[in-house]
Amino acid sequence: MVQPTESGLVVNTGIDYDISVREILETFHEQGVNCASIGGQPSHVASWWSDDALSDLVELCDSLRMTIHSIHCPIGTDHNLCSVDPQILAKTVKGMERAIRAATELGAEAVVFHAYALQDPLFQRVRTIETHLEELILLAEALNVQFAVENLPNEGCVGALYAIMAVMGDRLKFCWDSGHANLPGSGGLSLLDCLRDSLCMVHLSDNDGQTDQHLIPGMGSMDFDKIMKKLAKIGYRGCILLETKRPRGMTLVRAVKLNLEAGRTLLSLREGYTMGLGQ
Numbered sequence: 524m525v526q527p528t529e530s531g532l533v534v535n536t537g538i539d540y541d542i543s544v545r546e547i548l549e550t551f552h553e554q555g556v557n558c559a560s561i562g563g564q565p566s567h568v569a570s571w572w573s574d575d576a577l578s579d580l581v582e583l584c585d586s587l588r589m590t591i592h593s594i595h596c597p598i599g600t601d602h603n604l605c606s607v608d609p610q611i612l613a614k615t616v617k618g619m620e621r622a623i624r625a626a627t628e629l630g631a632e633a634v635v636f637h638a639y640a641l642q643d644p645l646f647q648r649v650r651t652i653e654t655h656l657e658e659l660i661l662l663a664e665a666l667n668v669q670f671a672v673e674n675l676p677n678e679g680c681v682g683a684l685y686a687i688m689a690v691m692g693d694r695l696k697f698c699w700d701s702g703h704a705n706l707p708g709s710g711g712l713s714l715l716d717c718l719r720d721s722l723c724m725v726h727l728s729d730n731d732g733q734t735d736q737h738l739i740p741g742m743g744s745m746d747f748d749k750i751m752k753k754l755a756k757i758g759y760r761g762c763i764l765l766e767t768k769r770p771r772g773m774t775l776v777r778a779v780k781l782n783l784e785a786g787r788t789l790l791s792l793r794e795g796y797t798m799g800l801g802q
């Protein structure tokens with residue numbers, strides 16, 4: 524498990540991909556967020572992609588005393604570890620390698636990726652993933668970074684997730700994303716029971732059950748009381764990582780404040796259930 528930070532809370536820079544990582548981290552710092560994760564959209568990947576950008580980011584985090592908890596591998600249609608297109612595959616692997624190296628430089632404990640798995644037969648996708656994951660996990664192990672795969676929102680992806688976890692065993696960790704788990708055919712809370720021994724982090728956001736809206740917990744239809752009870756029950760004591768988007772019309776500062784409030788409420792809910800289990 525990725526070790527909890529002092530506050531137990533992590534906020535993702537994807538709160539607004541139109542604002543630079545620098546400005547977001549400065550705002551986090553001003554608002555009392557001292558632990559962040561970096562989102563996988565191109566505009567934020569740019570903050571660690573080149574050597575120069577990465578050393579600037581390391582310097583910024585040092586000056587703000589900001590801990591980087593984890594890095595998301597690049598996401599988008601040209602990043603797909605299951606792709607049969609050799610160019611896309613090469614680009615994906617390169618992106619994941621760079622993310623692992625960036626994590627090392629930034630002192631981040633984990634790198635998370637999406638296993639896209641839609642277009643080919645399951646065995647073929649898993650074999651493609653397995654071939655490349657072996658090398659990527661070796662690199663991550665050598666650099667002391669945890670490598671984690673995230674659940675994605677559909678049945679094909681859930682099937683691929685179980686298959687990959689079965690093939691890679693304990694060397695690959697699991698990141699449970701509440702927003703993805705709340706969408707149709709996505710496995711929901713049962714993923715937490717089935718993959719509890721591999722769970723190393725959780726990404727929390729809310730939605731309406733239809734689209735991955737990345738709402739602040741409490742603003743959608745999800746039952747976070749039930750989620751915190753489940754996390755307490757399976758013994759998850761790691762960080763709560765908030766992966767939300769700034770609501771339209773709300774300032775970044777206000778969105779960060781609301782994330783902190785929601786995160787603290789979630790932590791105290793989990794603590795309550797954890798204490799209840801001990802009695």
Ligand SMILES: [Zn+2]
Pocket residue numbers: 673700726766
């Ligand atoms: Zn996520």
